[in-house]
Amino acid sequence: MANGEMTMRARLVGLARKIIEWWALAGGLLLLAVVLMTTWSVFSSAAFGEPFPGDFELTEIGVAVAAFSFLPYCQITNSNVSADIFTSRAGPRIVAALTALGSLIAIGFGGILLWRMYAGMIDYQVYLETTAILQIPLWYGFVPILVSLALLCVAALITLTESLGDVAAPPVDGTASS
Amino acid sequence: MTSELLVGLIGLLWLIALIAIRIPIAYSMIIVGGVGVTVLNGPAIFMAQLKDLAYAQFSIYDLSVVPMFVLMGNVATRAGLSQDLFRAANAWLGWMRGGVAMAAIAACAGFGAVCGSSLATASTMGRVALPELSRYNYAGSLATGTLAAGGVLGILIPPSVVLVIYAIIVEANIVTMFMAAFIPGLIAVFFFLATIFIYVTIRPDSGPPGDAVPRQEFIEATLRVGPVLVIFGLVIGGIYLGFFNPTPAAAVGVFLVTVYGILRGAIRLPDMRIALLDTAKTTGMIYLILLGAEMLKIFMARGGVPQAAAEMMATSGLPPTLILILLLFALIVLGCLMDSLSMILLAIPFFWPVIAELDFGMGQEEVKIWFGILALIVVELGLITPPVGMNVFVISAMAKDVPMRDTFIGVAPFFLAELVRVGLLVAFPALSLWLPRFLAG
Numbered sequence: 001m002a003n004g005e006m007t008m009r010a011r012l013v014g015l016a017r018k019i020i021e022w023w024a025l026a027g028g029l030l031l032l033a034v035v036l037m038t039t040w041s042v043f044s045s046a047a048f049g050e051p052f053p054g055d056f057e058l059t060e061i062g063v064a065v066a067a068f069s070f071l072p073y074c075q076i077t078n079s080n081v082s083a084d085i086f087t088s089r090a091g092p093r094i095v096a097a098l099t100a101l102g103s104l105i106a107i108g109f110g111g112i113l114l115w116r117m118y119a120g121m122i123d124y125q126v127y128l129e130t131t132a133i134l135q136i137p138l139w140y141g142f143v144p145i146l147v148s149l150a151l152l153c154v155a156a157l158i159t160l161t162e163s164l165g166d167v168a169a170p171p172v173d174g175t176a177s178s
Numbered sequence: 179m180t181s182e183l184l185v186g187l188i189g190l191l192w193l194i195a196l197i198a199i200r201i202p203i204a205y206s207m208i209i210v211g212g213v214g215v216t217v218l219n220g221p222a223i224f225m226a227q228l229k230d231l232a233y234a235q236f237s238i239y240d241l242s243v244v245p246m247f248v249l250m251g252n253v254a255t256r257a258g259l260s261q262d263l264f265r266a267a268n269a270w271l272g273w274m275r276g277g278v279a280m281a282a283i284a285a286c287a288g289f290g291a292v293c294g295s296s297l298a299t300a301s302t303m304g305r306v307a308l309p310e311l312s313r314y315n316y317a318g319s320l321a322t323g324t325l326a327a328g329g330v331l332g333i334l335i336p337p338s339v340v341l342v343i344y345a346i347i348v349e350a351n352i353v354t355m356f357m358a359a360f361i362p363g364l365i366a367v368f369f370f371l372a373t374i375f376i377y378v379t380i381r382p383d384s385g386p387p388g389d390a391v392p393r394q395e396f397i398e399a400t401l402r403v404g405p406v407l408v409i410f411g412l413v414i415g416g417i418y419l420g421f422f423n424p425t426p427a428a429a430v431g432v433f434l435v436t437v438y439g440i441l442r443g444a445i446r447l448p449d450m451r452i453a454l455l456d457t458a459k460t461t462g463m464i465y466l467i468l469l470g471a472e473m474l475k476i477f478m479a480r481g482g483v484p485q486a487a488a489e490m491m492a493t494s495g496l497p498p499t500l501i502l503i504l505l506l507f508a509l510i511v512l513g514c515l516m517d518s519l520s521m522i523l524l525a526i527p528f529f530w531p532v533i534a535e536l537d538f539g540m541g542q543e544e545v546k547i548w549f550g551i552l553a554l555i556v557v558e559l560g561l562i563t564p565p566v567g568m569n570v571f572v573i574s575a576m577a578k579d580v581p582m583r584d585t586f587i588g589v590a591p592f593f594l595a596e597l598v599r600v601g602l603l604v605a606f607p608a609l610s611l612w613l614p615r616f617l618a619g
Contacts, residue, residue, distance in 0.1 A: 021455070024454075024455060024458040024462075025451065025454060025455065025458075027458060028454030028455065028457060028458055029454070031245055031246075031249065031454075031457070031461075032249075032432075032454070034242070034429070035246060035249070035429045035432045035433060036429075036433065038425065038426050038429035038430075039426075039429050039430050039432075039433040041426065042422060042426045042429070042430055056239060059239060059242050059425060060237040060238075060239050060242065061237065063236070063237070063241070063242040063245060064233060064236040064237035066245065066461075067236045067245065067461055067462065067465040068232075068236060069458075070458040070459070070461050070462030070465070071462050071465075071466060073455070073458050073459065073462060074458070074459055074462035074463055074466065077459055079459040079460075079462065079463050080202035080203075080204050080205065080462075080463055080466060081202065081203055081204075081463060081467075081516075081517050081519075081520060082197070082200045082201060082202045082203060083197050083198065083200070083203065083515055083516050083520075084200060084566070085515050085565055085566055086198040086199070086200070086515075087198075087199065087200045088565075095200065098199050098200045098201070099200070101199075101201060102200070102201045102202050102205060105201065105205045105208075105209055106202075106205060109205065109208055109209075112228065113228065113232060116225060116228035116229050117228075117229060117232065117233070119229050120228075120229030120230050120233070123229060141233070141237075142233070145233065
């Protein structure tokens with residue numbers, strides 16, 4: 001039974017990892033879309049004297065939304081840089097415990113920001129604020145961002161449980177599984 | 179000492195402690211900044227700020243150039259540019275003693291012109307040049323040292339992600355910064371070539387001459403770097419001459435490099451997928467650190483720590499140049515412990531107010547540019563010095579037959595060349611400032 005539970009959990013974690021990766025990839029495609037839009041705008045303003053309408057604000061929103069979508073992927077792939085030099089002599093257990101602490105901070109950060117930016121979104125809905133040219137309501141961008149923050153919490157939860165597992169039973173090769 | 183300043187200093191100690199125990203640098207900054215602001219301003223104000231702080235930071239227009247340059251570099255590493263560059267450089271320089279290593283440096287410089295990352299430059303060029311260097315029986319230390327050092331050119335020659343970040347922190351003009359980096363970048367290339375020349379003059383066996391290339395192949399190889407020159411000319415030239423802003427320029431750069439890679443048959447869907455995911459990792463990391471730096475900045479400014487440091491330095495009676503050298507030295511030491519981007523984001527908010535208070539006999543805008551170039555160079559030195567010389571790690575992971583100690587030894591002459599260059603740039607600010615002045619008319 002314990003075994004069945006484990007595989008169930010493993011499957012859920014695997015699914016979450018997939019979703020987080022696809023979410024980051026979607027953000028990457030959004031970035032690519034901004035690149036194409038901007039390239040077209042440069043070409044169009046050089047050739048016909050008229051840039052893509054609202055290219056400036058679309059870049060701002062697009063890149064911000066994309067950047068948020070990268071955060072969960074960063075967490076799950078352990079891409080956030082740390083200074084490893086001072087702990088290079090520490091045992092795998094200590095390193096795993098410190099990594100767990102980092103994940104815990106990430107959960108706290110993701111959670112608080114999710115809560116606060118939800119409030120921010122409500123503010124933007126109540127006192128409707130839009131971009132200058134295309135009149136896009138600013139809160140539109142907050143929706144995918146909130147999803148990103150929720151996924152960041154999920155990603156940090158996964159890295160947390162993995163490091164805690166390493167604390168309980170350090171991997172034999174002496175390096176934390178990360 | 180005011181109580182705010184005391185809280186600020188305690189926060190600083192906490193920050194160092196958290197970073198030392200391997201908490202990701204971004205989160206160390208976020209938690210210290212967040213807790214610090216909450217202590218000084220009360221929770222209500224900070225919680226209200228958080229509604230919009232992250233979005234405001236992530237949607238800064240000037241910042242959008244960062245993911246684009248990162249993407250451009252990631253596509254460029256897979257687009258086959260590196261082979262073309264090395265073949266052409268080798269056709270020009272390979273026949274000389276030490277020429278294949280010189281060709282590697284030249285190719286690194288060319289690659290640095292489309293890629294703003296040091297590690298990517300070192301690893302991409304390493305993959306192409308290391309096998310050639312060992313084919314011509316180059317000494318292992320020279321071969322690996324050359325490539326580890328050559329990687330630094332990725333950052334020094336525009337476009338440079340670190341330089342964009344610096345410009346955003348100190349509110350300098352990104353275009354001006356790119357202009358200022360150009361001549362120092364050329365000096366670096368020249369110095370590295372000279373270093374190899376001296377190296378093989380002293381130890382002729384370490385870098386035997388390669389084969390002279392037949393005329394036909396020479397012309398063909400040279401023509402193949404045309405696209406790189408066009409892309410660099412359009413992107414960086416376009417920025418210099420004011421045709422477009424950095425963000426549109428970067429977008430055009432991504433577009434052209436991708437089209438080039440597709441036409442060359444090097445970029446297919448799976449490559450694009452990896453390039454995008456790599457971009458996601460780097461961009462997410464950078465943006466999170468930027469957010470942390472912003473929160474830390476709000477806290478430190480409220481605590482008055484940078485101002486206190488600036489005042490202390492300004493009233494210390496030390497000559498400005500000495501203070502500058504001390505700060506640069508501190509950056510070298512810190513750069514040995516941390517990656518360059520975190521370094522810039524951590525140190526510059528404290529160092530810049532100090533520098534801004536000093537009198538170097540030029541305007542503050544010019545000091546800003548000059549100090550930025552110097553800071554950029556010295557933090558990059560950390561990439562080729564122990565204990566965490568990332569460039570050295572990357573190259574020695576590729577050259578399995580060369581012990582890492584040899585790579586560090588091989589990189590030492592280049593390190594000295596860099597120190598000479600920093601000295602030159604400190605002594606002659608015009609080397610950094612002339613081109614922006616000239617282009618600004």
